Amino acid sequence: MPSLDHTIVHSTDRFASARFMAGLLGAPEPKAFGPFAVLKLDNGVALDYAEHVTEGRRFLPTHYAFLVTEDEFDAILGRIQAQGLPYWGGPRHDQPQTVNRLDGGRGVYIDDPDGHSMEFLTRTYSDELLAGF
Numbered sequence: 001m002p003s004l005d006h007t008i009v010h011s012t013d014r015f016a017s018a019r020f021m022a023g024l025l026g027a028p029e030p031k032a033f034g035p036f037a038v039l040k041l042d043n044g045v046a047l048d049y050a051e052h053v054t055e056g057r058r059f060l061p062t063h064y065a066f067l068v069t070e071d072e073f074d075a076i077l078g079r080i081q082a083q084g085l086p087y088w089g090g091p092r093h094d095q096p097q098t099v100n101r102l103d104g105g106r107g108v109y110i111d112d113p114d115g116h117s118m119e120f121l122t123r124t125y126s127d128e129l130l131a132g133f
Contacts, residue, residue: 004045008036010052010059011114018049020113024079025066041066061115063091073106073122080110091117 011017018030018037030037036048052059068076077099080087087110089095100107105123112118 006038006046006048007064008048008050009062009064009116011049012051012053013113014049014051017113018047021047021118024076024110024118025072026075026079059114061111061117063117063119065119065121067124068120068122070106070122073108073120076120077108080108085110091119 009017014035014037015030018039022028022030022039025039025041027039027041030039030049032038033048036050039047039049041047047064077087087097087108089098089100089108091109093109102121103123103126105121107119107121109117109119
């Protein structure tokens with residue numbers, strides 16, 4: 001079965017955005033690789049942050065979801081709260097400063113410095129739950 005190796009995350013400041021995510025995840029300092037600030041995750045997948053500047057246009061913010069353990073979730077949420085960052089229980093910025101409990105797990109959404117929606121969840125959503133959306 002194929003697995004994801006890396007993806008590019010567009011940013012206005014590659015190291016600022018990569019460090020923001022590394023700080024939330026408790027991950028090591030991102031490394032420079034060509035035009036990227038590379039944030040390696042524990043499962044081997046890399047987030048390659050690239051500065052994206054196009055004349056007069058900004059990139060569209062996207063969504064990234066991270067499956068984490070219960071202990072990792074507690075640590076991430078603790079870092080979010082310690083920094084006083086806004087977070088939501090829903091993807092549309094609904095349920096401010098709450099944690100969702102979808103499908104028996106926990107989930108939270110936060111925006112990174114470039115407006116990308118970063119989701120942290122403790123359980124992959126079931127087919128039954130997804131069918132309801």
